[in-house]
Amino acid sequence: MVFNASGKILESSSSSSSVSQAELASYGNRILKANEKLISTLVKPTDTNDSVSFTLAAIEAEVFMVGRNVTLDKIPRLDTTNSSVDIDLIGIAKNNNETRSAAVAFMSYNTMENLLKPDFFNTPNATIKTMMSTVISATLPKTTNTKLTKPVNFTLKHIREFEPSGSLSCVYWNISEWIVDGCSVLETNINYTVCSCVHLSTFALIMQTSRPSESDSLLELLNMVCVPVGLVFFSLALLTFALCQWSPGVNNVARINLCISLLCAHLLFLLTQEFLSLIRPRQVLCAVISGVLHFLFLSGFVWMFIEAVLLFIRVKNLSQISSKKWEALNSGFLCVIGYMVALVVVGVSTAVDPKGYGSEQCWIKMDEGFIWSFLGPVCVILALNMILFIIIIINLILTLKNLNAEVSQMKRTKIMTFKTLAQFVVLGCSWILGFFTNDIEELEILFLILNSQQGTFIFLVYCVLNDEVRQQYRKFFRCLCCGLKPNTIKKR
Template sequence: MTNSSVDIDLIGIAKNNIERSAAVAFMSYNSMENLLKPDFFNTSNDTIKTMMSTVISATLPKTTNTKLTKPVNFTFRHIREFDPNSSLSCVYWNISKWIEDGCSVLKTNSSYTVCSCVHLSTFALIMQTSRPPESDSLMDLLNLVCVIVGMVFFSLALLTFALCQWSPGVNNVARINICISLLLAHLLFLLTQRFLSLIRPQQVLCAVISGLLHFLFLSGFVWMFIEAVLLFICVKNLSQISSKKREVLSSGFLCVIGYVVALVVVCVSVGLVPEGYGSEHCWIKQEKGFIWSFLGPVCVTLALNIIIFVKIVITLYSTLKNVNAEISQMKQTKIMVFKTLAQCVVLGCPWMLGFFTNGSKVLEILFLILNSQQGTFIFLIYCVLNHEVRQQYRKFFRCLYCEHKKH
């Protein structure tokens, strides 16, 4: 497969010559770009310049009148991967540098670019990409520390939910899966950012990672909605969910809902905008409003949760008038309503803060801390602030202390 081709009006040129004939000499230099480097293309903006084609040369030998009757078109096959966010320039060599006077891009796709020029010379295609912003070492360190701390508390919360004994009416399925989804998302995010320089050039891998992050974060929000629904059922019944209800809302059924909904959203997003994944940081791209494939479901989930919480408050208020309601059960239910509402605010609202950062360092730091410490919040509000769990912690640490004294 040839890397380049030329389309020139030789018939028109021949008519303008006494000889009534014309021929074009077209040459392609396979390694000339190593000598005539893209850095010799001087531009006002500071960009990374990449040679996207072999260097070619076109001349009209033994032709008296070399004036072109029509612009000549060159088709360049890309010799490197094309970045859709970059800009292409059709250039020609002038003594000691590349310039683009009289040349322009006619059309382009991911594999080929057609250049149109009003003269013959030595030509090439150069791609310009924006330089990545300089890394902020302080922000990188803060990000690393905050995410690791958050992951530690996610792990502690998971261990607490799994190993501690809970009241019969407490259903931790949603909370466990919230922790699993967000722990995996933060772990994947942390590893991706640590090895971004290696992952970023692999566009397919970067897109897969951003799709997985999309799925895991959405799963966390779906489970948050499921927990609100379970709480509404609990408040409505003011007792342990009946056996019939338990069959309908079994752990297996909840897991299907919790993960399949997020999977469907990601699959539909891939189907509609397949190039929407794989930004510079291996996250969802902003182009074509594709970020709403994440923010849209988040807003819908938060809106539904607010509706459910309003309904819960109304139901609780009417139930308080019922003298037959158990005081202890009512107190526990009100505490759970408060905790779940607080969880909804802490897990959901920081993502809305992302709309307003706009380069503000203070808001970026606030966004980073709030999002990374979701595990810390879950551990504090459901484990540390739970009297029964604290009692089991004390018992566990007393046993450890006694074992240590024996040895």
């Protein structure tokens, strides 16, 4: 009851915006002292060894005791969900000549970082500090001689996504600040870090990262401007596809579904980043959103590939396009391919590693190669689309050479050539730039602009530059100007 009460006090104290840093540190110190005294009551005399553990919403704890007749031949390990400690308790017990006993209490605080914030870690450089582990505490209750015989090793699991460019520090709490004296990093990877300390106290793992540069701010601004613009043009393209009547030889299934997939994906991503502070604490919701984003973006790439195949067929038969060519490529068949491929990939990924979704940005986690469940299919599709794009360009060049010098036919072919070049973005080939940015500001800006404007290019290529669509829109606007209210836009 007391531990639960202290957990509620911790949450209520940290949620108040009027509490100063000094008061937060004072609250934290009081809770630490009270819990250390309380946990010491679980220590009971034993001749060999014994342990007690419990798990609450805010606190996990384990107490391990050894006596004079202990038969353990190795250093005991105490575990909680996100941390563990290896301490030479047997050696400490031998140094207690009278009792030949010792006890260690190990506690992990799930929400203590709200009081003992990482900003209490004073460093000379103005960096962003992030708590990478739960706050843990280790003490030797009811032990006469508390001198350590060996350094204590703590294994701290990362509770947030590890930034490779960040600097990790093993720190301990010293009344009003986090300091590193006596602690060092022994081993680290993307999942956990091992800290070694020569004393016991309250510990944590803090990561320092550099503050965003001006280029990062520019990219963020461009993202907030370009993505909404792209969403507007996705919507305009969908509206055009829905209102206009198309000739039987035109197959818009891939374009419509490509717009739907990318419109939903970009909109969901934009809203997620806007409300990330509200979504991130709800881990299940964050994981679901990342799974849906995985599906939407992946289905978008599949539709890009389908559009590339359809464009290849159209260019291959430039001089004579027959509607029979599209009979085998009906809408239902294309939709099964467009969405089932992405659904299967996401389903298999979820079955293999359900915890792979829900990073700090509510996207796919980078650890253990799970990101390749997205990058793998994307790389294959981009490679195929690049091959098809090159073949299309070669076919167009050959066709232009063999055409008669008929002005109208030449004009149509040049327009189609321009459209095909614009397809470099529509087919997603510009996403290849993402593999070569390497923090090069110019490439990052180009990558952001091109890929956020796929909707703009789709609208330009298939709507603005389409004679049939332009004529139907002229009739529509002419009717509006004359005060008429046509039920439908008649076919040319």
